[in-house]
């Protein structure tokens with residue numbers, strides 16, 4: 556097993572569950588360090604049950620993670636395959652986001668090799684699963700940060716733009732806004748449809764309030780919180796605007812109960828899937844049930860946000 560790409564709270568719970576479930580079923584487990592990089596360089600160790608003791612509560616990943624350009628080349632993937640053969644590894648569990656699963660899919664096809672993926676990303680942007688490992692913890696972190704920002708925002712009558720992660724998808728921004736009682740969210744799914752900022756400032760907030768908080772998903776289209784704030788300074792100069800970029804704060808911390816439980820269920824399901832001869836699938840959870848989602852679906856399809864939530868936010872922020 557390996558963790559790759561951006562780390563997410565709950566990855567350790569997944570590592571623990573994969574290890575223990577595999578050993579429970581009589582298999583041998585190896586941990587590959589630093590994602591696909593360790594697969595190429597052979598940074599691999601056998602994992603026993605005690606290797607994963609006392610990690611369920613820890614953020615990050617004990618296997619470390621990395622971004623690996625070589626794995627994007629056929630030569631790099633060939634080296635990775637040779638490592639797997641040399642180490643007598645028969646199947647791979649890859650824990651990571653969109654990029655990790657894209658790499659897993661290409662590798663699995665190229666070498667006809669069994670790979671099962673686990674969705675490990677705070678962005679919640681993988682199709683076929685209601686939630687991803689790390690999303691709930693990140694959402695809670697955002698909520699706690701915004702609660703604190705609200706104290707100062709309301710003391711000074713300011714308009715705060717708080718930037719959260721989610722370059723392509725607004726789950727964190729939209730649900731973060733709902734959870735923290737923020738006035739609005741500016742999300743990538745809507746940015747091509749309408750000018751969310753002018754909507755908010757012309758018709759929305761500020762009519763009845765002195766201070767407002769808007770969650771902004773990082774985005775090349777809107778320029779994120781900085782881009783939006785620059786626009787306000789030019790177009791609505793009477794607002795006292797402030798920007799907070801939560802950045803890597805959002806990735807850290809001890810995983811929430813939900814993330815630990817989900818990651819544990821998914822880790823066990825990964826081994827079940829391999830025992831059932833499933834391959835090239837991502838483990839997902841839909842309506843509380845474990846599902847197997849082909850890599851092609853998990854990666855390619857855009858996961859839609861629930862647009863009803865936009866309306867709920869609009870109604871509750873008047």
Ligand code: ADP
Nearest residue numbers: 560561591622623626627651652653654655658
């Ligand atoms: P995440 O998994 O969090 O989305 P990245 O997008 O950085 O993170 O992807 C993690 C790693 O997956 C990359 O560093 C690379 O090794 C591998 N990867 C991503 N895209 C591809 C691809 N198209 N082909 C092969 N490997 C890929």
